[in-house]
Amino acid sequence: MATPTIHQPSATTATPYAGDREVVIRTENLWKIYQMGSEQVAALRGVNLQIYRNEYVAIMGPSGSGKSTLMNLIGCLDSPTRGEYWLSGHLVSALDDDELARIRNQEIGFVFQTFNLLPRTSALHNVELPLIYSGAPPAERTERAMAALQQVDLGSRVHHKPNELSGGQRQRVAIARALVNRPSIILADEPTGNLDSTTSNEIMALLEVLWERGNTIVLVTHEHDIAEHAHRVIHIRDGQVAGDTRTRRGDAVANRPPAPPA
Amino acid sequence: MGIREAIAVALGTLRAHKLRSFLTLLGVIISVCTLVAVVAMVQGVNTYVGSKIARLGSNIFSVSQFSLNEMTNPVRFMRARETNPIIRYQDYQFLRANARLPRAIGAQTQRTGTVKHNGRSLDEVNISGVTPNVLGMSAFQVANGRFLAPTDEQRRAYVAFVGPDIVTHLFGGANPLGRHILVSGQQYEIIGVATAQGDVFGQSQDNFVMIPLRTYQKIYGNQDSITLDVQARGARLLPATMDEMEMLMRVRRHLSWNEKNNFGIIGSDALMTLWHTLTGAIASVMVGVSFVFLVVGGIVIMNIMLAAVTERTQEVGMRKAVGARRSDILWQFLVESAVLSTVGGLIGVLLAYLFTLAAGALTPIPFSLPLGAVVLAVVISTLVGLFFGVYPASKAARLTPIAALHSEV
Numbered sequence: 001m002a003t004p005t006i007h008q009p010s011a012t013t014a015t016p017y018a019g020d021r022e023v024v025i026r027t028e029n030l031w032k033i034y035q036m037g038s039e040q041v042a043a044l045r046g047v048n049l050q051i052y053r054n055e056y057v058a059i060m061g062p063s064g065s066g067k068s069t070l071m072n073l074i075g076c077l078d079s080p081t082r083g084e085y086w087l088s089g090h091l092v093s094a095l096d097d098d099e100l101a102r103i104r105n106q107e108i109g110f111v112f113q114t115f116n117l118l119p120r121t122s123a124l125h126n127v128e129l130p131l132i133y134s135g136a137p138p139a140e141r142t143e144r145a146m147a148a149l150q151q152v153d154l155g156s157r158v159h160h161k162p163n164e165l166s167g168g169q170r171q172r173v174a175i176a177r178a179l180v181n182r183p184s185i186i187l188a189d190e191p192t193g194n195l196d197s198t199t200s201n202e203i204m205a206l207l208e209v210l211w212e213r214g215n216t217i218v219l220v221t222h223e224h225d226i227a228e229h230a231h232r233v234i235h236i237r238d239g240q241v242a243g244d245t246r247t248r249r250g251d252a253v254a255n256r257p258p259a260p261p262a
Numbered sequence: 263m264g265i266r267e268a269i270a271v272a273l274g275t276l277r278a279h280k281l282r283s284f285l286t287l288l289g290v291i292i293s294v295c296t297l298v299a300v301v302a303m304v305q306g307v308n309t310y311v312g313s314k315i316a317r318l319g320s321n322i323f324s325v326s327q328f329s330l331n332e333m334t335n336p337v338r339f340m341r342a343r344e345t346n347p348i349i350r351y352q353d354y355q356f357l358r359a360n361a362r363l364p365r366a367i368g369a370q371t372q373r374t375g376t377v378k379h380n381g382r383s384l385d386e387v388n389i390s391g392v393t394p395n396v397l398g399m400s401a402f403q404v405a406n407g408r409f410l411a412p413t414d415e416q417r418r419a420y421v422a423f424v425g426p427d428i429v430t431h432l433f434g435g436a437n438p439l440g441r442h443i444l445v446s447g448q449q450y451e452i453i454g455v456a457t458a459q460g461d462v463f464g465q466s467q468d469n470f471v472m473i474p475l476r477t478y479q480k481i482y483g484n485q486d487s488i489t490l491d492v493q494a495r496g497a498r499l500l501p502a503t504m505d506e507m508e509m510l511m512r513v514r515r516h517l518s519w520n521e522k523n524n525f526g527i528i529g530s531d532a533l534m535t536l537w538h539t540l541t542g543a544i545a546s547v548m549v550g551v552s553f554v555f556l557v558v559g560g561i562v563i564m565n566i567m568l569a570a571v572t573e574r575t576q577e578v579g580m581r582k583a584v585g586a587r588r589s590d591i592l593w594q595f596l597v598e599s600a601v602l603s604t605v606g607g608l609i610g611v612l613l614a615y616l617f618t619l620a621a622g623a624l625t626p627i628p629f630s631l632p633l634g635a636v637v638l639a640v641v642i643s644t645l646v647g648l649f650f651g652v653y654p655a656s657k658a659a660r661l662t663p664i665a666a667l668h669s670e671v
Contacts, residue, residue, distance in 0.1 A: 068668075077583060077663040098587045104663075105585020112667065116580040120278050132267055133585035177584065 023086075024184050024216050025051040025074060030083035030093075032069050032239075043069040045239040046083070051185070051218065056211045056250075058219040058230035066239040068189075071220045075108055075187050076100045088184040105134050109178025111188035115170045117162040123149060123173045124158040130181045148176040151213075152206060168199035175206060185216045192226055204229045268594050272601035275570070286566040287606030289559025290646065293552040294610025294639045295617070300548040301635035302618045303627075304541045310627045311537050321500050322399050322530070325349065325357075325490040325507055329526030330536050346524040347515070348487035351479060354393075356514050357490065363503040368396035368491040369475055373482065377471055378444040379432040387428070388470040389445060391478020399491045401467075407439045407454030414453075415474045422450035425468035426458045445471060448481055460626065504529065556642065559606065560650035567599050567654035571661075578658050579666025592659035599651025600644050607643025611636050 032044040043066045051057050061067035072078040073085060076092055079100075085093040088107055095103065104110075109130075117126045127145040136144070149158050152172040162170050171191060178186050188207065192200035208229065211217050219230050227233050231250030235243035246254065276283045327349055332342040354369045361367065372390040376383050397409045405426070414421050422443060429438050438452045450473060459467035475488070494503035504527055511525050571578070578591055586594075611631075618629035 072664050101587040110583045120274050130584040
């Protein structure tokens with residue numbers, strides 16, 4: 001396993017947040033090069049990032065910017081060609097398949113644009129899925145899944161199947177699934193892309209609540225309105241970080257004392 | 263992921279695609295059904311034939327022109343036809359005069375012929391010339407009138423003891439006693455009717471006319487070999503009685519010590535052995551055929567599992583994203599494939615069970631579901647599912663989570 005060292009942000013890295021808060025994500029000179037036939041295409045060209053515990057960050061960029069590739073790497077779905085990636089003190093860029101599966105299970109909660117729920121399975125069982133893969137005993141699984149569903153206000157619909165739930169409710173089930181293993185980060189990939197604007201606002205409000213309860217949220221989106229819900233926006237263009245700014249909401253919360261851990 | 267979750271997932275998928283699963287499983291269902299049904303049938307028929315042979319009379323064996331071994335092999339049979347003389351009435355008399363162990367020795371010979379009465383006729387009737395003492399040694403019993411008597415034999419009387427088929431077909435069910443039938447141009451008076459025995463494999467057992475052996479030989483000559491039915495005085499004396507008959511026949515035929523028997527001694531165990539060889543051959547062919555079905559069924563399962571992997575690429579991606587390892591995905595699809603074909607196996611067993619019920623109701627054969635064959639068939643179908651699931655499952659396990667998640671279905 002990687003060393004549990006917590007890397008502090010180096011002095012050379014620009015960041016809108018100063019201070020001694022714990023770093024959850026840290027990438028150093030991250031490259032991803034795809035082989036397209038005889039040509040090599042660099043999707044990421046040396047990305048340096050730091051994301052702290054209990055931050056609410058949006059990663060923005062047009063399609064083709066490398067935003068998705070960056071999300072795949074942050075989500076441990078893929079390995080970088082070059083560079084290092086530390087997640088909660090684990091050097092994950094050096095891990096093999098099975099170890100990455102364990103990291104995804106324990107450290108990352110995914111929320112997808114298309115929800116990706118198991119269609120013929122109850123909300124409860126969908127939320128239990130990460131616990132099944134982490135080998136939790138059945139009684140504990142049910143208990144924790146129930147708790148996660150209550151956190152997203154679906155305590156009364158645990159036995160409904162996805163086709164018996166609205167789009168917003170489905171996404172909330174997916175969020176409960178992301179929460180259930182108490183991950184270091186919640187990684188939401190266009191979480192409102194398939195929802196109407198009212199439901200989108202609901203989901204964004206829920207993410208805000210989760211942030212207030214102490215979760216670290218990384219949002220990947222190409223929509224400005226959605227990105228504005230985050231407190232910090234990292235712009236990606238041509239495989240590099242093109243900007244790192246604090247949003248108005250970010251300014252507002254920066255002047256507030258930090259939230260107590262959930 | 264534990265086995266129970268994997269099985270639950272597999273059963274869920276099965277339920278979601280009932281028709282598709284059923285079609286996929288046809289091969290396995292048919293093959294398991296055939297396998298179990300054939301074994302059930304062979305066992306049932308063996309039991310049935312065993313009981314029929316046992317009913318021929320206890321402790322009875324026969325001495326005949328050819329041994330079973332010679333009768334069942336064309337080459338040996340052709341050779342035996344040159345070497346084995348026919349058994350004659352004089353041989354029968356010799357054995358009766360010299361044998362000390364048997365309780366009784368009967369003799370019979372037969373041919374098929376046409377029986378007529380009053381313008382009606384019945385073909386393919388078994389015409390037997392018998393000695394009166396075969397009554398206690400055969401399966402039939404007297405229903406009406408009497409059996410052939412020793413005096414009929416001595417007088418070479420034209421009297422006949424007939425099976426119920428004769429009564430039904432020639433006399434329309436009316437009492438035939440004292441009336442006459444015409445067999446090969448000779449009139450016989452009917453003196454008795456046998457009880458009905460029904461069919462064995464569609465072959466009526468009641469289609470016969472029995473006349474005294476001496477009368478038979480007067481009409482048809484003495485060139486038909488006689489078969490001797492010998493009854494021992496008990497099961498313990500059966501081997502010794504068989505030995506005595508063999509010895510007496512060899513003496514009668516003047517065979518020296520290094521010559522083979524030129525006659526046959528056929529016990530019911532030899533008949534059973536022959537029967538088992540026959541049904542064994544049928545069974546092995548059918549089992550072979552059902553294995554071909556099974557392989558085809560396995561390939562169909564592999565095909566549908568490959569389709570399922572493609573269809574569920576996103577699901578695989580999601581599972582990987584929430585922490586499934588390669589081995590978890592491999593396991594999931596393997597179990598699914600195994601569960602699928604096991605369910606096929608179980609359906610096959612169920613069908614075979616219904617088949618044995620139906621066959622048991624429609625025939626006198628006592629069918630039962632052989633437990634060993636059932637277990638074997640289900641285990642084999644599970645193994646087929648596992649084997650043919652390996653390739654699709656490993657394909658699913660190798661999917662990268664990104665490709666899997668971003669595929670548009």
